[in-house]
Amino acid sequence: MDIILLGTGSPIPDPRRAGPATLVRAGGANILFDCGRGVVMRLAGAGVLPQQVTAVVITHMHSDHVCDLNDVITSHWVMSPRPQPLAVYGPVGTAELVQATLRMLAPDVGYRLEHHDDLDAGPDVVVTELAPGDAARIGACQLAAYPTEHAPVRPTLGFRITHGAAIAAIAGDTIPCEGLDALCTGAGVYVQTVIRQDLVRRVPSRRFQDILDYHSTVEQAGQTAARAGVGTLMLTHYVPPLQPGAEDEWRALAAAHFSGEIVLGDDLTQVTLAD
Ligand SMILES: [Zn+2]
Numbered sequence: 001m002d003i004i005l006l007g008t009g010s011p012i013p014d015p016r017r018a019g020p021a022t023l024v025r026a027g028g029a030n031i032l033f034d035c036g037r038g039v040v041m042r043l044a045g046a047g048v049l050p051q052q053v054t055a056v057v058i059t060h061m062h063s064d065h066v067c068d069l070n071d072v073i074t075s076h077w078v079m080s081p082r083p084q085p086l087a088v089y090g091p092v093g094t095a096e097l098v099q100a101t102l103r104m105l106a107p108d109v110g111y112r113l114e115h116h117d118d119l120d121a122g123p124d125v126v127v128t129e130l131a132p133g134d135a136a137r138i139g140a141c142q143l144a145a146y147p148t149e150h151a152p153v154r155p156t157l158g159f160r161i162t163h164g165a166a167i168a169a170i171a172g173d174t175i176p177c178e179g180l181d182a183l184c185t186g187a188g189v190y191v192q193t194v195i196r197q198d199l200v201r202r203v204p205s206r207r208f209q210d211i212l213d214y215h216s217t218v219e220q221a222g223q224t225a226a227r228a229g230v231g232t233l234m235l236t237h238y239v240p241p242l243q244p245g246a247e248d249e250w251r252a253l254a255a256a257h258f259s260g261e262i263v264l265g266d267d268l269t270q271v272t273l274a275d
């Protein structure tokens with residue numbers, strides 16, 4: 001199983017970082033977690049064309065995590081040589097998000113159907129809404145949904161993806177909570193979106209300070225990783241943006257609490273687990 005950080009950015013525009021998205025490749029499936037800014041470009045960087053995406057899994061509907069879902073839907077549809085459905089999993093509300101996205105895309109779908117004789121149907125997006133405790137099978141992989149805490153955003157889910165002996169926990173945006181601990185327990189890789197509390201506190205903006213109460217800090221990610229006994233902690237969604245050369249400084253904050261491997265870096269940073 002490969003776990004690839006496609007986009008390590010956040011809502012803050014960064015010329016070097018795409019928005020939040022993580023790719024899990026296992027058992028022949030390409031499973032895309034979230035669809036942040038530039039996700040289709042980074043998928044290509046990982047060697048995956050849109051029509052090769054097996055399923056999209058949404059953690060929550062904050063715009064930075066879903067803003068390029070429309071690009072995934074359109075590119076998957078137009079680049080598939082034969083009609084093939086796109087599976088989308090997510091919390092309650094995902095079906096409405098997909099329907100609204102398809103309404104937005106309706107003019108484009110119309111142009112392409114009129115222009116291409118061999119295209120006679122629009123995008124076929126098959127949505128499955130999941131609640132905490134639900135599970136789904138994606139190819140040879142097992143997906144399980146866990147409750148996370150990112151209030152006032154509700155609902156939010158973290159996902160455990162299993163293929164053979166490989167287990168990855170994709171936490172999404174959340175503060176430490178029981179659901180997160182359960183999600184991560186015994187995982188080979190735990191991917192956590194993080195903020196640097198010390199740096200955010202220095203920014204004199206009320207709106208920026210607001211983010212402190214609903215994200216894991218780097219230290220908290222290390223504490224969760226230690227409690228859950230994970231093998232590798234992967235940090236992503238760096239707020240403020242991780243500056244070149246600052247990787248060790250960020251890593252040290254988590255390493256004060258967690259003695260396992262800590263991985264962070266640029267877009268397309270990858271960890272491989274034995275299946
Ligand atoms: Zn969020």
Ligand SMILES: [Zn+2]
Nearest residue numbers: 020062064173
């Ligand atoms: Zn976010």
